[in-house]
Amino acid sequence: MKFVAFIESIIIAISCFFGSIFNLPDKNVQNLIEQNGGFIYGICHPNEDYDTLADAGLKWVRFDIPCPFDKNGNIRNDYLKFKERCKGYADHGFKVMAVTPYPRDIISDMGFNPVDDIERTKEIAVFLYNDLKDIAGGFQITNEMGLVGFMHPLTIEEAAFYIGSQLEAITEEKAKNNESFPIGYNSADLIQVSRELHKLMKPYLKYCDYVGIDLYTGNQGDAEPKDYAKKVKKLYRLTGKPIIIEEFGFWSAGGKKSAEEKAEILGIYGYSTETEAIADGENFINKLPWQFRNTLSLEHPDEKAQWAELVFSSYSNHFYGETSEKTINNIPHTPDGQAEYYKAVMTELKKLNCLAGMIIYCNQDMAACFACGHSWCPFETKWGICTIDGTPKPAYYAVKEVITGTK
Numbered sequence: 070m071k072f073v074a075f076i077e078s079i080i081i082a083i084s085c086f087f088g089s090i091f092n093l094p095d096k097n098v099q100n101l102i103e104q105n106g107g108f109i110y111g112i113c114h115p116n117e118d119y120d121t122l123a124d125a126g127l128k129w130v131r132f133d134i135p136c137p138f139d140k141n142g143n144i145r146n147d148y149l150k151f152k153e154r155c156k157g158y159a160d161h162g163f164k165v166m167a168v169t170p171y172p173r174d175i176i177s178d179m180g181f182n183p184v185d186d187i188e189r190t191k192e193i194a195v196f197l198y199n200d201l202k203d204i205a206g207g208f209q210i211t212n213e214m215g216l217v218g219f220m221h222p223l224t225i226e227e228a229a230f231y232i233g234s235q236l237e238a239i240t241e242e243k244a245k246n247n248e249s250f251p252i253g254y255n256s257a258d259l260i261q262v263s264r265e266l267h268k269l270m271k272p273y274l275k276y277c278d279y280v281g282i283d284l285y286t287g288n289q290g291d292a293e294p295k296d297y298a299k300k301v302k303k304l305y306r307l308t309g310k311p312i313i314i315e316e317f318g319f320w321s322a323g324g325k326k327s328a329e330e331k332a333e334i335l336g337i338y339g340y341s342t343e344t345e346a347i348a349d350g351e352n353f354i355n356k357l358p359w360q361f362r363n364t365l366s367l368e369h370p371d372e373k374a375q376w377a378e379l380v381f382s383s384y385s386n387h388f389y390g391e392t393s394e395k396t397i398n399n400i401p402h403t404p405d406g407q408a409e410y411y412k413a414v415m416t417e418l419k420k421l422n423c424l425a426g427m428i429i430y431c432n433q434d435m436a437a438c439f440a441c442g443h444s445w446c447p448f449e450t451k452w453g454i455c456t457i458d459g460t461p462k463p464a465y466y467a468v469k470e471v472i473t474g475t476k
């Protein structure tokens with residue numbers, strides 16, 4: 070049996086290698102697309118404006134599943150609200166790509182480390198599957214493991230075990246009734262930690278209907294649309310699985326800040342220079358929004374004395390809301406530039422036979438950056454293809470045109 074499995078894996082590797090080079094059709098990708106009523110076009114963090122979403126040709130939405138139980142094993146209100154939300158989308162013909170809970174949330178909300186009690190973790194995965202399979206469209210088993218902020222406090226080996234065990238448990242449950250419900254995991258781009266994750270996930274790939282990837286190539290840095298295709302093909306060769314882009318996007322605002330603009334931002338905090346702010350130490354840190362302090366304590370817990378300096382080095386971009394001027398095809402971070410990005414990247418990606426879906430990040434802008442709390446920071450505020458109040462931006466119409474062929 071082991072020999073047969075080995076030969077099978079060699080055949081898959083060879084066919085994916087040539088398949089990626091010559092862009093050959095893959096029956097697993099075609100099946101996944103057919104089973105789900107067409108290519109997966111989706112959007113993250115949607116609002117409840119079902120008509121506007123549907124009008125753009127979007128059929129999937131993606132958001133997180135909160136922990137289902139509290140520390141005493143009772144069902145949590147957050148989870149019940151999530152289910153209601155899922156039902157709302159299902160009733161309007163959408164499928165939900167539901168992201169299962171992060172390890173840190175299981176620890177804080179349910180009171181146990183998910184890898185220390187893997188049987189309990191599997192039971193919860195099976196519970197979520199049975200409870201949601203009729204109102205969700207598929208699962209992404211947690212998100213971007215490998216990145217410290219998301220993986221905390223697991224190691225990458227534990228993260229792979231955490232993901233793989235859930236995939237295995239759900240696959241066994243699906244097999245009981247011969248059900249087809251897409252499950253997979255995803256990674257942050259193909260950076261080193263993600264490549265490590267894919268390596269560790271190899272024994273569990275047999276349980277995956279797809280493998281996901283988040284790509285923000287060229288949001289900051291030189292790139293071309295074909296770089297997206299290159300990364301998707303590389304992941305296909307690495308895993309031999311249909312690929313879904315779980316997140317991709319481009320800010321509608323950004324770029325360099327002038328000296329005057331920077332001085333104005335320092336002035337909001339009551340300083341005229343960075344040196345003055347750093348010298349004020351803890352007092353300065355206490356003036357920052359709580360989100361900024363939260364990020365510092367999560368990412369630099371043992372360097373509290375250096376936090377003020379870090380604000381103007383590692384986090385200077387968040388402090389001032391400044392981004393690199395280099396972008397994909399030199400497209401500017403403007404509402405029209407964002408539209409140009411979606412048109413160019415989605416058109417390129419549509420050609421790929423190994424791709425089963427792409428999910429836009431995200432539906433609407435946010436009032437404040439969740440990493441620094443600043444309203445003027447585009448990093449987590451300007452991803453939306455709609456404004457905060459849900460008004461479509463030029464990017465919305467670009468997305469609609471690529472998906473539906475109509476403006």
Ligand SMILES: [Zn+2]
Pocket residue numbers: 386387388438439440441442443446447448449
């Ligand atoms: Zn920020």
